[in-house]
Amino acid sequence: MQESLIIEEFANAGYQVSPDAVALIGSYSAPDTIVSKVLQSLDDSVLVVGREHLNLGGVKIPEKPTDKLAEKVAAKLSRPAHAPAVNILSDISNESTCIGEYSEFVRYFRDRYTRLSGIIRGRITARPIESLRARHSGREYDSVSIIGMVSDVRTTSNGNKLLEIEDPTGSFLVLVRPSDRDLWAIASGIVHDEVIGVTGSITRDGHLMIVKSIVLPDLPNRYNQMLPDNGNRHKRSPPTPRPVGWGINGSEHGNGDSAAGCAVLISDVHIGSDTFLGDAFSDFIDWLGDGPEPVQYLVIAGDIVDGVGIYPGQESELEIPDVYDQYRRAAEYLGRVPKNIRIIIAPGNHDAVRLAEPQPALPEKIRSIFSDDVIFTGNPALVEICGVRILIYHGRSMDDLIATIPKMSYQRPELVMIEMLKRRHLAPMYGGRVSIAPENSDHFVIDRVPHILHCGHVHTIGMDHYKGVTVVNSGTWQSQTDFQKRMNLDPVPAHATIVDLATLGTKMVKFA
Numbered sequence: 230m231q232e233s234l235i236i237e238e239f240a241n242a243g244y245q246v247s248p249d250a251v252a253l254i255g256s257y258s259a260p261d262t263i264v265s266k267v268l269q270s271l272d273d274s275v276l277v278v279g280r281e282h283l284n285l286g287g288v289k290i291p292e293k294p295t296d297k298l299a300e301k302v303a304a305k306l307s308r309p310a311h312a313p314a315v316n317i318l319s320d321i322s323n324e325s326t327c328i329g330e331y332s333e334f335v336r337y338f339r340d341r342y343t344r345l346s347g348i349i350r351g352r353i354t355a356r357p358i359e360s361l362r363a364r365h366s367g368r369e370y371d372s373v374s375i376i377g378m379v380s381d382v383r384t385t386s387n388g389n390k391l392l393e394i395e396d397p398t399g400s401f402l403v404l405v406r407p408s409d410r411d412l413w414a415i416a417s418g419i420v421h422d423e424v425i426g427v428t429g430s431i432t433r434d435g436h437l438m439i440v441k442s443i444v445l446p447d448l449p450n451r452y453n454q455m456l457p458d459n460g461n462r463h464k465r466s467p468p469t470p471r472p473v474g475w476g477i478n479g480s481e482h483g484n485g486d487s488a489a490g491c492a493v494l495i496s497d498v499h500i501g502s503d504t505f506l507g508d509a510f511s512d513f514i515d516w517l518g519d520g521p522e523p524v525q526y527l528v529i530a531g532d533i534v535d536g537v538g539i540y541p542g543q544e545s546e547l548e549i550p551d552v553y554d555q556y557r558r559a560a561e562y563l564g565r566v567p568k569n570i571r572i573i574i575a576p577g578n579h580d581a582v583r584l585a586e587p588q589p590a591l592p593e594k595i596r597s598i599f600s601d602d603v604i605f606t607g608n609p610a611l612v613e614i615c616g617v618r619i620l621i622y623h624g625r626s627m628d629d630l631i632a633t634i635p636k637m638s639y640q641r642p643e644l645v646m647i648e649m650l651k652r653r654h655l656a657p658m659y660g661g662r663v664s665i666a667p668e669n670s671d672h673f674v675i676d677r678v679p680h681i682l683h684c685g686h687v688h689t690i691g692m693d694h695y696k697g698v699t700v701v702n703s704g705t706w707q708s709q710t711d712f713q714k715r716m717n718l719d720p721v722p723a724h725a726t727i728v729d730l731a732t733l734g735t736k737m738v739k740f741a
């Protein structure tokens with residue numbers, strides 16, 4: 230007997246019934262018999278039937294059922310009947326104005342410089358670059374600071390790092406010597422077009438700064454301000470990195486009475502590809518409805534379908550050759566997600582929307598294929614759910630960052646995502662794999678610090694915490710493609726990340 234039928238039986242008799250009573254009754258092999266016996270034993274003083282009323286002819290039902298069904302049923306019944314709300318804080322959708330003119334690029338990079346230099350300016354007292362030469366009088370300045378966008382990075386024959394940085398007043402060469410190992414290591418990771426602050430001494434000829442310190446925009450060291458404001462602050466303990474397969478850290482604080490519930494993060498489903506893992510994804514969809522976690526949100530960070538014409542020869546690797554049919558299949562899967570779970574979908578580079586980033590939400594023609602209550606955002610997008618800010622970014626810039634920053638790899642996407650946080654920018658390098666559309670403002674700047682940064686794209690999983698921000702790369706639902714074989718890329722498919730929205734504790738679940 231399903232739990233809904235148990236509730237209905239009591240309702241027909243004029244009683245409400247508590248979830249734990251339903252769970253207990255539902256855990257037995259003949260729940261209909263138990264329901265009729267309980268109904269016979271009730272008197273008019275009872276309005277809500279609880280576990281205390283489950284005493285049948287002197288033979289009390291044991292408090293603890295022998296299996297976990299009751300636990301699952303209770304969790305399911307405690308879920309809200311309707312999908313919860315989503316507050317979209319930042320998204321390019323419906324706001325795109327650019328047509329790609331030169332003046333728009335100038336405005337775009339000025340906006341980037343202004344906002345990122347503003348963050349750094351709170352930490353160092355910088356002067357305009359033009360003032361360095363104007364004030365130069367043949368003597369060495371001991372300690373001056375400037376803030377600029379990196380226009381060139383070179384390594385000299387002596388192993389020095391030579392950077393050219395620009396602000397609106399001019400450009401200047403700054404040099405980092407290998408003898409200062411820590412500083413040199415930071416300089417080695419600096420990429421084109423990021424904004425940095427440098428402090429150092431100016432040489433007598435007034436043309437070069439010898440750098441003593443480098444300041445990145447970075448996140449503030451203010452962990453407590455990162456608590457989600459969802460009424461569960463008292464339950465929060467600082468999250469600590471946990472390897473895949475561990476339980477929700479902090480779940481000891483949640484103990485099932487969290488008002489916030491859980492968000493499940495996935496990405497790169499690639500429906501339509503002949504390497505899409507349909508059985509595993511189907512198991513995942515079933516789990517959303519049946520699992521013990523009180524799931525309230527499903528967040529998909531792009532590449533929900535494999536798309537068409539994404540790379541040469543892709544047509545021979547498609548099970549569904551029509552992109553609209555791919556989205557129809559996706560809608561069929563997502564149509565099985567319980568209605569009390571809010572689905573949020575952002576696009577990726579395989580989706581049917583412009584490739585230039587920031588990408589707007591999928592077009593209406595595709596959105597209309599899905600249920601009305603699915604929320605479509607752009608890429609990137611900052612959303613707030615239960616007081617928790619999730620920055621969703623598909624992650625194409627990781628290709629550029631992995632190729633440029635030492636020690637980065639496709640096997641450790643979480644480290645690349647931490648590099649984004651240090652730069653307060655999701656895609657700092659212009660002219661690489663990411664095609665950047667020069668919008669009015671730079672949507673990749675991380676102004677408002679999220680609680681969670683959720684990416685995909687690289688098809689490997691990773692999870693870590695950096696200065697209070699949880700970073701998650703949620704892998705893929707596609708096994709290794711021929712292209713990935715040729716590139717020696719080993720995907721980690723069929724994982725979902727569960728985030729407890731009260732504690733920000735995380736765990737990954739495997740469905741293969």
Ligand SMILES: [Fe+2]
Pocket residue numbers: 497499532577579686687688
């Ligand atoms: Fe992908």
